[in-house]
Amino acid sequence: MDRIQRQELFARLRAANPEPTTELAYASTFQLLIAVILSAQATDKSVNLATRQLFADAPTPQAILALGESGLIPYLNRIGLYQGKTRNILATCRQLLEQHGGEVPHSRTALEALPGVGRKTANVVLNTAFGEATIAVDTHIFRVANRTGLAPGKTPLAVERELLQAVPEEFLHAAHHxxxxxxxxxxxxxxxxxxxxxxxxxxxxxxxxxxxxxxxxR
Structure with a gap:
């Protein structure tokens, strides 16, 4: 796909949806982080069903940590891999309180040091919460990039690097969504x-x- 085609591709996507954003429901950067951790190998719909009550009852790292494992599991047990995610979320809450004053850090290195947070999760938080022009390559983006010829690659990281080069700058921030x-x-x-x-x-x-x-x- 050449430069003119890439420009046209994103111009059409923007025309159809001028202000795209995540379908995960959240009210703070912390809640976004937790929702993205939960979304690994799970649908946004299932995550939203779980977090609706969780965030109403425990909206902060302090409140989630106070639930403990036995208190947190009932909110998450309908989500895939919920046991490992429960442990990671509690450890992340503890680390946020001990190392970052309870705030989500605006740093890729610090984000990826949190339990359960890899490059894809960090990219979502950096893009959606902090406005950075990052691209989190999930299965959908990997498929679209390869099928269309927009940014072919054999691994998510390869596709991410290709997209960062291929996407015209004016579309880069919203391209992920x-x-x-x-x-x-x-x-x-x-x-x-x-x-x-x-x-x-x-x-x-x-x-x-x-x-x-x-x-x-056009």
């Missing part, structure tokens, strides 16, 4: 909805499902 939403609702894993795809004519995927005829860039 546009690509996730496109992969979640249109360029789906088993059956991409190419007839409904606004960028089908720009896409290099050879197995389009009834895509409309290609049209030249």
């Amino acid at each position: 546009w690509l996730i939403l496109h992969g979640r609702y249109v360029c789906k894993a088993r059956k991409p909805d190419c007839r409904r795809c606004s960028i089908a004519d720009l896409c290099a995927y050879p197995e389009k499902t009834g895509a409309p005829p290609a049209s030249p860039p």
Whole structure:
């Protein structure tokens, strides 16, 4: 995909959704961090169902830590891998209180030092909470980047690096959200909805499902 096609791709995604954001529900940077930790191998819908009551009852690191493992598990036990996530969240709350005054640090190094926080989670927090132009490559972005030819790569990190080079600067901050939403609702894993795809004519995927005829860039 060349520079003109990339510009057109993101111009169309922006026209359809000018201000994209995460579908995770949260009211503070801390709550966003917890929600993203929980979202690994789980849907945003399932996370929101769990955190709605959790954040109402325990909205801060102090409050979640006070629940302890036995008190936290009932909120999370419908989420995949909830036992490990419960331990990581409690350890993260403890570390936030002991090392960061209860605040989420604005630093990739400090974020990735928190239990349960890897590069993808740190990228989401840096982008959504702190406004940095980062791209968190989940399964949706990995699929869209490779299928379309926007930023092919064999690993999430390779795709992330390609995207940071490929995405035009004016679209870089919101690219993360546009690509996730496109992969979640249109360029789906088993059956991409190419007839409904606004960028089908720009896409290099050879197995389009009834895509409309290609049209030249505007």
